[in-house]
Amino acid sequence: MAYDLSFGWTGTIGDVTLGATKADGGTRSTSYRIGGGTTIPFLEETAPSPTPLIAFEICDNPVLWSPIIKDYCGDLVNNPAEWAKTATNDYKADLIRLHLTSTRARNFTDIGSVGTVVESVLSATGLPLIIEGSNEPKIDSEVFLKCGEAGQGERLLLGTAEAGRYRSIAAAALAFNHSIIAQSPIDINLAKQLNILLREIGVPRDHIVIDPYTGSLGYGFEYSYSAMERIRFSALKGDTDLAMPMICSAADTLTIKEVREADPASIGDVAVAWEFYTGIAAAAAGAEIICIRHPKTIGLLREAFADMKTHPDAAEVQ
């Protein structure tokens, strides 16, 4: 049965550039321009969609990181730079997402170490970097400024701005020309509100990536999917306040009951399967960046994307 898939949409998803190569004043070996979509992805009748980018998540303090990942990656988890290098060369990630989990320790004050970690990861990989800063309003401002400064010129993607705290991260992004992840709790209106707030303090639209908040498959993902679908439809219908690329990170996937209680012998496979299916569903909902934590998920997603209607290239490499 044939469906009319033209929809009459007039909007285009805005572009966001991640990473800066030498030509752009940075040191990345690759940079991406994501966005630019004019319809929903993977439709048969339309032009191939850009392949979603896969971001591999690492951290600088693995205390609370999933034991499944710690088992798989071994000692790497204690060395963010090496971990990033392996993710680039062996795991073949498109992006590295560094979580500054060290800043979440109680009474964290060593702001200087933040810069050191960011610099070491930047020199260990040529991939564009996503950096997740602190989770504590009191040190937000200093941490984000430090990240921004350490990555000056590299067109980082800084996370995560929320309606309750967006000023300090926006200030860092504006000062050093980085982009921002804008997260709202699974709601199209709240996503739009945050984008308006960011716009009004001067963050340009092409520096914002929407994080609609992603629950794990079976644990709220259907809400995320529906919110993403609505965000994308509104954008394609012409709402420029929602016409940004989306990033999904279903980190809960590794801690859900089915994974926790899986047979120890196959726990890794169950975790990968869960992460993979959540990731592929998020891509179908329109996400431009899929974040994952298990290295084995990368290959599976890549294989799946190749079978879907996509460009051979990952996004537009500049």
Add this chain to the structure above:
Amino acid sequence: MRTVTFIPSYRKIDVERGTTVLDAAQRAGLNMNVVCGGQGKCGKCVVYIQSGRTEFDQQKYNRFFSDAELAKGACLACETFVQGDLQVMVPDSTLIQEQKILIDGLDNEIDFHPSVRKYYVELHPPSLSDPSPDLSRLLWGIQKNGGPVAEKMYAPIEMLREIPSILRHSDWKVTATIGLVPGGYRLLDLQENDTSSRIYGAAVDLGSTTVVVYLWDLVSGKVVGVASNYNKQISCGEDILARVNFARRNGLTRLQALATESINSAITSACNTAGIDRDDIYEVIVAGNTVMTHMLLGIDPAYMIAEPYVPVVRRALSATSSRIGIACNPNGGLLTFPAVSDFIGGDIIADILACGMGEREEISLLIDIGTNFEVVLGNNEWMFSCAGAAGPALEGGEVLFGMRANPGAIEKITIDPATLTPKFSTINNLKPKGICGSGLIDLLAELLVACVIDRTGRINTDIRNPRLRKTNHFPEYVVAWAKETDIGKDIVITENDIKNLIMSKASIHAACVTLMKQAGVSHREIATIYFAGAFGNYIDKKNATTVGLIPEIEINQIKNIGNGAITGANIALINRRARKTLDSIAHKIAYIELNAENSFMDEYTSSTFLPHTDLGLFPNVQKMLETCRIRKE
């Protein structure tokens, strides 16, 4: 028994040990401020125990008090139990203050055509050649004097028992009172001699907080007295839910009695001002919300407060006033307004009557904001309505320095965007005690325009100004310094207060949009927005639009009808044609249950933004805010 003495009034009352101080105070005749109905939730019934033994859990309620206050014996009257003889200090702020009660309605001319009339007749006594019965003789006489057709008039048996003696004792010169009731014309009263100039009617707005009475001379068509007072049911709980729950526990009798008492005392004071006898009032029209009407009539409202929210009766009801206990002529009639649902009651039908939206082709939006809000959208052909809880923020609840529109409340505020210095005025020009609803809306709009808060209501803590500060809990803006106030404390608005206000305004706006979507009407098609109720009367229309409380339309197309309930009741009292339309208006209105409306939550979330997530709905506000932002930068 224990003796409790309340100072500074030195009222004494003997109560059983274990009675709450609140109970004792009420029995001693003190009108305490009990927002939650005595459940220990609102923290308004603060008293200070001066001496004597009590039981009060300081730990549990310490959020309401500072240590200094606790040391002085502060406690909640509703949660403090009398153990020994007590001396209790009741601060002024705990007592219900005289409130700005709205008694003005629209000043529209209403055609004078009342439903009760008096006819003075002089009859020929019967004789052998003219032996027609007393009743037909009387009714014929009335018809001949301009009254209704004799066959259409009906005399109840109680009247028939009195007719023969009155006719003969007065030497066949009598004054008959005829009322138009749903079944036809009814002989309400028969008096000796000519009393035809003495016939009055009362229109009553029975609100859950206040009762307003207009007394009309039904011969001249003039208002001869106006009175208002508190609804005495407040002592059983401030909001309706608390009162229905009170009725569930203690039966309906007390609430029914308090409702009639409240009406009666207002009628009495109106009569006293006008110098007339209550017995000359032959008709009382009551417009009240559905629960109030049920309670007045002694009908159990218990089933209305739980799903599926059904009232016992919707239609307009008439009864002999003596059966309800209303202080007027015992044969006088009482008419209550019809309702649409539990939540759209007679008060809203009265608003509709008052603004006349049901007679015009153009589309109007009526918003009545009180403890709850009601919204009606429509014209002469169709109407949709809905109701919801706006939360208490607009009435001063859940806002740190919020208060009702009592003397001393800040009611208007402007803020200089450069210095952030406010200018405000208070009710009765007293030193400020707190901020009432209209002041809060002003504050919200002015803080937004001055770029102190962002569109989600968060205070920009990067701004350096002595009026902006961060305390343990939330950032706050100082409206008045302690030395300027009457309470010796800085009056502030916190980010949390602002959040509560935004939630209130969002639910009202979302309700408007839900109705507009239901009817397929855009904000451009709305010709007029009517504000009913006290809140609407004092609110700044421009600021209400700026914060997105109401859809954006031309400012001069936003109108206040003031107390629409009393205006509607007045119209129904003196215009029988309008009264006839009541039931049909009520039937025309479709009620939309917001809880069952999937899109409502969505509309609500998009309304929790200043003015709205869809800025296209507020083009002028958006333009204005852009300008302010640029100027600020």
